[in-house]
Amino acid sequence: MYLFIINPKAGSGRAKRIFSDLQKSKSYRQMDSKYYFTKHEGHGEEIAKEISKDPTGKTIIVIGGDGTIHEVINGLTTTDIPIGFIPGGSGNDFARGCGIKGKPEQILKQIIDYKHPLIYWIGNYRQDDKEERDFVNSIGFGFDAEIAKKANKSCYKNFFNMIGLGTVSYVIALLQVLIFFKPMTVTLELDGEKKFLQNCWMVSIGNHPYYGGGMKIIPNAVVQPNVLPILILHTISKWKVLALFMTVFFGKHANYKEVEVLEAKTMKIASEQPIRFQVDGQTDICHSSMIKKQEEPIKIKGSNT
């Protein structure tokens, strides 16, 4: 049975429109299915948790954005349920990272027809002494988190989402954050080896390269087990940050000497000052965080890579 989880608010209503169009399709009419609309923040997680209690013969199909898939994956208590994803948000970095392309009806057909799902390793993070959670795209500390916070709170994000230019809101937010941004002093522990970083702008970890609607923030990141691709932006002038971010869409920023690209199995970040972080685009504050890859992969349907 196929269980649809749709966030009616994702992509300023785009996910809801996609689902009502899909309901008219032949593929949808022929499939054994049930659907749930998320009613509030966190509801995607609750629905996925409930479905996980009896996984046999089930496939979940998520229609929404990165926030919705983040919630569903965090709600799953088993890796036995394959997940189909039809992008209906504004950024849709998860779809990019999984190679999910095409019109919604084509993706639905791929979900039904393709026998071999994409094996996808998500990341785990644990903030301070809170419980462990998952990230599907990326987790970032410092500059990218401040940009995400500014963009999420802005009045222009909805407008740019509606005209299909969601990334523009990140560019505007970047310019706003740049004026007052203060770099962080943090200690990193990569596979147990300590690094003390003063005036550090950003530490980002991704399961795949994409962030903010297609920026290739960690250009070398590939979907793989047991490896965290990490990007550090060290001390840099504000003018140079501007130049650097113009190259981020092509992944060329990694050539700057202030950018370090690393890999580790585990990473710990800590600071005496509160650190702003973003996880799959949502932001919060912590003093420390432990990050690793989840041991059991999940199965993603709908990708044709």
Ligand SMILES: Nc1ncnc2c1ncn2[C@@H]1O[C@H](COP(=O)(O)OP(=O)(O)OP(=O)(O)O)[C@@H](O)[C@H]1O
């Ligand atoms: N019925 C609802 N009303 C309000 N918010 C909701 C509802 N259902 C889910 N949400 C919240 O909406 C948030 C945004 O969803 P999502 O990230 O999927 O869309 P988006 O922001 O348009 O896309 P993207 O993250 O790809 O840019 C989620 O974090 C989720 O908690």
